[in-house]
Amino acid sequence: MPAPDRESSNMTTELKPDLGSPGTAVVITGGASGLGFATARALAAVGRPVALWDLDATRAADAAARVTAEFGTRAIGLGVDVRDLAAIEAGAQATLAQLPNVGGLVHCAGIVDTDSLDGMTEESWDSGIAVHLRALPFLIKAFLPSLKAQPGSAIVATASINATLGNAVNPIYSAGKGGILSIVRSLADRLGRDGIRINSISPGQILTPMLQPSVDALPQGYFEKRILLERLGAPEEIGRAVRFLLSDEASYITAAELVVDGGNISSQR
Numbered sequence: 705m706p707a708p709d710r711e712s713s714n715m716t717t718e719l720k721p722d723l724g725s726p727g728t729a730v731v732i733t734g735g736a737s738g739l740g741f742a743t744a745r746a747l748a749a750v751g752r753p754v755a756l757w758d759l760d761a762t763r764a765a766d767a768a769a770r771v772t773a774e775f776g777t778r779a780i781g782l783g784v785d786v787r788d789l790a791a792i793e794a795g796a797q798a799t800l801a802q803l804p805n806v807g808g809l810v811h812c813a814g815i816v817d818t819d820s821l822d823g824m825t826e827e828s829w830d831s832g833i834a835v836h837l838r839a840l841p842f843l844i845k846a847f848l849p850s851l852k853a854q855p856g857s858a859i860v861a862t863a864s865i866n867a868t869l870g871n872a873v874n875p876i877y878s879a880g881k882g883g884i885l886s887i888v889r890s891l892a893d894r895l896g897r898d899g900i901r902i903n904s905i906s907p908g909q910i911l912t913p914m915l916q917p918s919v920d921a922l923p924q925g926y927f928e929k930r931i932l933l934e935r936l937g938a939p940e941e942i943g944r945a946v947r948f949l950l951s952d953e954a955s956y957i958t959a960a961e962l963v964v965d966g967g968n969i970s971s972q973r
Contacts, residue, residue, distance in 0.1 A: 724750030725952045726856035728807025729778075731755045731799055731847065733786055733839070736767035738912035739862065739942045740812035744768075746943030747808075747950070748777035755799045755806070757784040757813070778803070786813050786839035787831060796846035806847055807854030808950045811840050811861045816914060817876040829876055836880030840887060844895070844902075852898045858950045859895070859902040861888050865965050867906060881906075885961055892959035901958040903949050908965025910937040932967025 730747050734740035735756030744754045748771045756771070758764035761783025768781035780802050784795035800806060815835055817828055840861055844851070851857040866874065867881035888904045895902055909915060909927040919927070919936070928934050945964045948954055963969060 722953050723947055723951045724752060726807050726854065727752055728805045728854045728857070729753040729755060729803035730808030730810060730950060731757065731796075731806055731843075732810045732812055733757045733784070733843065734813035734862075735810075736760065736763040736781065738812075738914055739907065739910065739939055740810070741767055742939035742943035743810055743812060743946045744771050744779065744943075745774065746940065746947040748772075748775040748779060750947065750951075751775075751777055752808070752950075753778040753803055755779070755803055756781045757786070757795060757799075759783065759785055759813075786811075786843065787834040789842050792839065792842050792846050796843075800847075800850060804850070805854055806850040807857040809843060809847055809851070809859045810946055810950070811843060811859075813839065814862065814877070814914075817874050820872050821875060824876065832876035833880050833883075836877065837883040837887065840884065841891065844891065848898075851895075851900050855899070856952055856955070857900045858954070859891075859900065860946050860949050861902065861904045863888075863904040863906045863961065865906050865908045865963065865969050868969055888961075889959045896958060901949075901954070903954075903957060903960045903962060905942065905945055905949065906961055906963045906965065906969075907942050908937055908963075908968040910939055910942055912939055930968060930971045930973045931965070932971050932973075935966065937964065937966055 732740050732744050735744050736758035744756050747754050756764050756768045764781030768779040771779040782795055785791045861884050863884040864881040866878045867885050884904055888902055892902050
């Protein structure tokens with residue numbers, strides 16, 4: 705029996721680096737800042753077009769322009785509130801009108817609650833879960849026809865080490881990220897029949913605008929003391945990991961959690 709070709713199976717025995725393949729477009733929620741923007745830059749650096757979604761349309765457009773100016777790769781920016789299912793549908797249509805070959809999706813949009821159990825409200829719970837968890841399957845549904853049509857399509861959902869570690873400060877965030885780990889495994893079973901891979905990535909303490917206020921408020925070295933590599937991560941280190949999971953380099957990886965935390969979860973310090 706002849707070996708299956710790459711178009712039908714996306715399997716390859718080629719060993720040369722292939723981080724830019726497939727060359728299809730990638731949609732990134734939360735793409736205008738932090739980990740989302742770092743991911744957009746990492747993908748654009750290997751020639752993959754990107755659509756940056758952000759709650760703020762102006763910020764999304766500005767971030768996309770910066771990506772194109774830096775790498776010469778096509779990038780578009782759209783204002784989309786992923787808590788609004790109708791907005792997801794409209795955003796998908798607007799994206800596909802400009803980038804019809806979407807073969808990648810990164811759900812990176814997020815908010816962090818810091819009020820623990822005592823300050824939790826119905827509104828804060830609903831908002832946090834809607835952003836982190838509820839949005840993911842509806843994003844996938846909105847882009848599913850395009851993902852199915854593109855060989856090598858893949859999805860990455862951003863979880864967190866807080867899905868595993870106990871942290872009293874942010875129960876809503878932790879619950880949403882824990883849900884991501886579970887739903888990714890479920891969705892992998894469904895999407896595999898269409899040749900679509902889906903994985904989660906769990907960043908540790910990464911120096912982003914979201915973390916910076918905590919770094920400024922806490923004693924020097926507070927986070928670093930339990931991290932085995934003894935430093936905070938850089939957003940680019942997450943971007944490179946996501947790029948790998950979206951590429952043909954990771955063609956046999958699905959339903960997995962990639963922890964990128966410098967050795968935080970495993971630390972006993």
